[in-house]
Amino acid sequence: MTEGKKLSSLKLLAKRYARANRITLHQALDLVAVKLGFADWTKLVAVSKSDWVPSSEQMASVEAFVAHALPAADFQTGHPEAMSRRFAFLEQAEHGMIGDHAYRLQVAFHDVIMAGDGWSITVPENPGASPIVQTSTENDGNYPVFDPELLQKALSLVRDRAVQVRGEISTDWPRRSTKPDIDGVVRHPLWGRDSDVWFCLHCHAKITGTQIAQNLWHCPGCGASPPDIFDTAFWCEDEGKSLPPVKTDSALDGDKPDFRVVDDRPKLELNEERITLLIRSALLDDATNISEKLGALQARISVDDENDVWISLEDDLWPHDKEPVQALIVAAQLGLEVELESMWSSIPFAWPGLGELTSRTSEYTQMILDAYAQHYRSPDKQP
Structure with missing residues (x-):
């Protein structure tokens, strides 16, 4: 790769980093230069005119630098070698150990989750939301996540990964969605509309373009996600012109974690769906032939608010005098009252009595095919 092409590649990488971290291009160029051992981008360009060209290893290090978005301040105050070690640690962080305690790290719908044995830490996609620390009801609170030292190490790792995830989101969005212009106008990353004032579907308040861009298009009041943010409050008579500024609780990622105990x-x-599933399965247990199996599948089962059950069985498919013993047993196990009734409805196939001759679906299918074929056989083909 020629000198010119390598410099162009460095500029493209810096541009990508600027978008991911929502900083200016000249800041990103300086950070790339620092990564390569120069004081700033101007010094790098000056040296490049004296036949200096970044090596393949240096280009790879810059690509790794850009691929792992971290707060720009870390690179402005930290040493490049220390940052490289930090990158290597993050790359291996999907499974790891903090002290003697194992964890796994994963991203789900842009939320970053670290999970250990009986505990987890979640950093939401929303930059304004506090980390959530969850533990189960067992062990009487003796989880390692309650150790302040382990908690701080875990939070540091999860937050770093969250910054990477948010950087990837920013890179995918239009530049104007995360970088307001001088008038505070930003572009919605989904709707493509420009405005300096925005409205949350759930909050009766105005949000400035700068606020919504800084918060990665999550409402700073209630945390609603980008699909709920609009440039007009179409649900108000005056389209939101009279609404007050949004009230925020100034929640930041660095706030004290939200501890929750969950009974998992x-x-x-x-509910109605699950009760119906069990009752229908029991009806199939009661069925001894294909006709009754079809009757069980066609049965109308309804559940009222008190979980009492009505079972309506098709008269042509289920014998009128046959009691669904297994269904009644299941209902009794669940503490349910049962009402049985017969019904007349459209059955799936003619000659329902054929289903009483076999319990195998393949045999019944052939009987049905033969019966229909015989019924529609033309007179001149009769023996």
Whole structure:
């Protein structure tokens, strides 16, 4: 690669870094120069005119630098070699140890989650949201995440990864979405509309363009995500012109974590869908032939507010005098009252009695095919 092409590549990498970190291009150029051992970009360009060309290893180091977005202040005050070690640590951080405690790190819907045995730390996509520390109800609070030293190390790692994720988001968005102009006008990353005033669908207040861009298009009042942010409050008569400025709690990523205890033990929550599934399965247990299986599948099962059950069975598919014993047993296990009734409706196939002759679907299918073929056989082909 020629000198000119390498400098152009460095400029493109700096531009990408500037977008990811929401800083100016000249700041990013200076940071790239520092990464290569120069005081600033001007010194790098001056040396390049004296036949200096970055090596392949130096280009690779800059690419790694750009690929891992971290707060620009870290690079302005830190040593490049220390930053490189930090990058290497982050690259290996999907699974790791803090002291004697193992963790795994993952990104889910732009939230960064560190999980250990019985505990987790979540840094939301929203830059204004506090980290959430969750523990289960077991161990009487003796989780390692309650150790201040371990907690601070874990929070540092999760926050660094969150900055990377937000940088990737910023890179994918238009530059104007994260960099307001002199009048505070920004462009919505999804709708593509420009404005200096924005409105949250859930908050009756105005948000400035600078506020919404700094908060990665999350409402600084309630934390709503970008799809709920609009340039007009179309739900108000005056489109939001009379709304006051948004009230914020000044929450920042560095705030004290939000500790929560969650009971993650499996709980049986019976609703209409789950009750219906169990009752229908029990009806299939009761069925002894294909006709009754179809009757179980076609049965109308309804559940009222008190979880009492009505079972309506098709008269042509389910014998009128046959009691669904297994369904009644399941209902009793669940503490449900059952009402049985017969119904007449459109059945899926003619000659429902054929289903009483077999319990195998393949045999019944052939019977149905033969019966339909026989019914529509033309007279001149009759023996």
